[in-house]
Amino acid sequence: MSRATTNPGGSADRPPDQQPMIVLEGVSKTYPGHLTPAVAEVDLAVARGSIVMLVGPSGCGKTTTLKMMNRLIEPTTGRILLDGEDVTKVNADQLRRRIGYVIQQVGLFPHFTVGQNIGVVPRMLGWERRRIRQRIDELLELVGLPPGEFRDRYPRQLSGGQQQRVGVARALAADPPVMLMDEPFGAIDPITRERLHDQFLEIQRTVRKTICFVTHDLQEAIKLGDHIAIFAAGGRIAQYDTPEMILSRPANDFVREFVGSGAAVRRLHLIALSTLALDKIATGSSATAGAHPVIEVDGSGRPVAWIRVPGVDGSPALATVPLSGSVYDAVDAMLDAHSSAVAVVDGDGRAVGALRWEALVGELQMRGRHR
Amino acid sequence: MPDLTRLPPVVARRRAGVRSHADLLSTPIIVLLGGAAVALWVSTRKLDDIETRALQPSAILSDLGQHLILTAYSTFFVIVIAVPLGILLSRQGARRIRNVVLAVSGFAQALPPYGVLVLIAFAPAPFGFNPFSVIAGLVAAALLPVLRNTVVGLRQVDPALIEAARGMGMSARATLFRVELPLAVPVMMAGIRVALVLNVGTAVLATFVGGGGLGSLIVRAQTLNRPIVLVTAGAIVAALALMVDWLAGVAERLVRARTS
Numbered sequence: 001m002s003r004a005t006t007n008p009g010g011s012a013d014r015p016p017d018q019q020p021m022i023v024l025e026g027v028s029k030t031y032p033g034h035l036t037p038a039v040a041e042v043d044l045a046v047a048r049g050s051i052v053m054l055v056g057p058s059g060c061g062k063t064t065t066l067k068m069m070n071r072l073i074e075p076t077t078g079r080i081l082l083d084g085e086d087v088t089k090v091n092a093d094q095l096r097r098r099i100g101y102v103i104q105q106v107g108l109f110p111h112f113t114v115g116q117n118i119g120v121v122p123r124m125l126g127w128e129r130r131r132i133r134q135r136i137d138e139l140l141e142l143v144g145l146p147p148g149e150f151r152d153r154y155p156r157q158l159s160g161g162q163q164q165r166v167g168v169a170r171a172l173a174a175d176p177p178v179m180l181m182d183e184p185f186g187a188i189d190p191i192t193r194e195r196l197h198d199q200f201l202e203i204q205r206t207v208r209k210t211i212c213f214v215t216h217d218l219q220e221a222i223k224l225g226d227h228i229a230i231f232a233a234g235g236r237i238a239q240y241d242t243p244e245m246i247l248s249r250p251a252n253d254f255v256r257e258f259v260g261s262g263a264a265v266r267r268l269h270l271i272a273l274s275t276l277a278l279d280k281i282a283t284g285s286s287a288t289a290g291a292h293p294v295i296e297v298d299g300s301g302r303p304v305a306w307i308r309v310p311g312v313d314g315s316p317a318l319a320t321v322p323l324s325g326s327v328y329d330a331v332d333a334m335l336d337a338h339s340s341a342v343a344v345v346d347g348d349g350r351a352v353g354a355l356r357w358e359a360l361v362g363e364l365q366m367r368g369r370h371r
Numbered sequence: 372m373p374d375l376t377r378l379p380p381v382v383a384r385r386r387a388g389v390r391s392h393a394d395l396l397s398t399p400i401i402v403l404l405g406g407a408a409v410a411l412w413v414s415t416r417k418l419d420d421i422e423t424r425a426l427q428p429s430a431i432l433s434d435l436g437q438h439l440i441l442t443a444y445s446t447f448f449v450i451v452i453a454v455p456l457g458i459l460l461s462r463q464g465a466r467r468i469r470n471v472v473l474a475v476s477g478f479a480q481a482l483p484p485y486g487v488l489v490l491i492a493f494a495p496a497p498f499g500f501n502p503f504s505v506i507a508g509l510v511a512a513a514l515l516p517v518l519r520n521t522v523v524g525l526r527q528v529d530p531a532l533i534e535a536a537r538g539m540g541m542s543a544r545a546t547l548f549r550v551e552l553p554l555a556v557p558v559m560m561a562g563i564r565v566a567l568v569l570n571v572g573t574a575v576l577a578t579f580v581g582g583g584g585l586g587s588l589i590v591r592a593q594t595l596n597r598p599i600v601l602v603t604a605g606a607i608v609a610a611l612a613l614m615v616d617w618l619a620g621v622a623e624r625l626v627r628a629r630t631s
Contacts, residue, residue: 072538097540107535111553121539170539180538 020045021210027078039235049208053221056231100171100179104186108155115151121174139169161192181213268328278353293354301350398617409606425600438584441574445509457521480515492580505582513566520562524555557627564619
């Protein structure tokens with residue numbers, strides 16, 4: 001997933017496919033009987049095919065902002081453009097059939113089977129039976145639930161994580177260009193949530209939706225978002241930027257405090273191992289190799305133990321990390337193994353390189369200077 | 372008053388998760404044993420002419436038929452009035468008048484049905500000493516359980532489901548018919564069952580305002596001063612009430628099994 005580094009502002013003279021998918025212009029919401037607005041003068045542009053995370057403390061208006069996009073809540077003032085069209089005046093029910101919607105409580109209908117739940121919107125749109133059935137199976141495959149096993153089950157026969165995957169499939173059913181997600185993984189245990197995050201990003205790589213995603217978890221926002229909008233109390237956006245910039249250049253004290261300590265460590269999530277220059281590894285028992293770390297591998301090329309790591313006395317404990325991981329994962333593996341080096345492995349578990357602590361710190365120093 | 376049928380309404384049976392339905396057999400067995408015992412007792416007695424005439428199957432069947440018709444009509448009108456009213460009251464916009472209407476219908480139920488029937492019978496046409504008045508009185512007395520259970524059943528539907536439905540683009544109407552009502556039906560059925568049992572019992576009073584029914588048999592037995600007829604009539608009314616409650620209970624369980 002590409003991370004645009006510039007703010008995807010709403011300049012009108014872009015070519016159509018680069019025009020933002022969702023634009024909020026001066027959108028405010030004041031609930032009846034309240035003096036202060038829940039959302040105040042929000043301007044936001046969401047680039048086509050990108051994920052924008054709406055983050056902030058409770059009561060800051062992030063969910064209200066999301067629900068105004070599909071008009072579950074009507075804005076008091078301002079315009080909302082979807083693909084260039086002002087949607088504040090169109091039929092709300094028809095508008096919502098063009099927007100996928102996922103909520104924290106999932107909201108699967110308990111008296112419908114999994115398949116029927118996914119088929120709700122296609123049925124409303126008048127699709128043919130065969131096409132709906134095909135689509136249901138296709139989506140169940142996509143979210144990793146074998147259709148034969150899950151299509152005819154009822155929601156109560158599913159775990160929380162499986163239910164939320166069906167929730168995502170249901171929102172994708174009619175292939176809407178836009179998805180709104182309101183803390184979809186908020187009620188799921190941390191381990192399952194990690195897995196769902198990875199799966200979510202993988203699905204997004206295939207479907208390329210424009211996604212607005214509400215969360216109160218900054219970690220989640222950094223992991224999933226192409227851009228992050230940080231909401232401050234009073235329903236204002238305190239900063240709208242890439243995760244990288246929010247962590248390294250907080251725009252004001254509110255963001256600085258919200259990001260809190262540990263921003264440097266969190267930033268490690270953003271550096272993919274595949275973008276680093278890794279040390280070459282020599283394999284086998286030929287301990288003669290010069291400056292390269294030497295590793296013992298088994299028959300299929302999987303690392304078994306370090307034989308020698310330059311600059312380290314003795315042979316440190318072996319820790320491995322997948323190439324698809326981030327620097328954070330590598331550092332985590334090193335600390336866990338009390339080792340100053342980690343072997344990077346490919347999808348099949350074969351060693352493709354090594355990362356040493358000194359080299360990593362040097363690399364980060366260089367990146368810091370280049371910024 | 373020979374009101375043998377005012378059994379406490381049983382609303383909440385065990386949840387549908389219980390796979391065994393053996394408990395459903397108990398009511399029919401009790402009714403069969405009780406009926407057999409009464410029949411045996413009657414058959415060992417020597418009946419005089421008056422008793423024989425009063426216990427003629429054709430007379431009893433005619434009273435029973437009237438009784439069932441009164442019960443069916445009044446329950447039908449209870450449903451036709453209370454379910455739509457309950458749906459309206461469950462809507463967000465009706466939250467101010469919801470409690471007022473429920474209180475008024477609670478008041479209607481608290482009135483003694485006998486008094487209501489007599490009052491209605493003395494009201495101007497089309498009321499009077501006729502089945503129409505009986506049905507009006509029965510409907511008033513049995514409205515509340517269905518009304519309240521419709522409101523409660525719809526209000527207890529998880530708001531997240533309604534939000535999900537509306538968020539996907541279901542209209543308010545489609546959400547009501549495809550999500551809210553199907554999920555409220557078990558609770559509504561429990562209310563209808565209570566109304567049905569109330570109506571079977573209260574219809575005994577119909578005879579006092581010219582409505583017929585099994586109450587007539589009881590009144591005849593009292594006027595004739597024939598205990599054996601009185602006991603038989605009481606047994607029939609009790610058996611009828613038990614069986615109607617049982618049938619409604621079976622229906623309720625079927626609905627529960629289908630929707631939850």
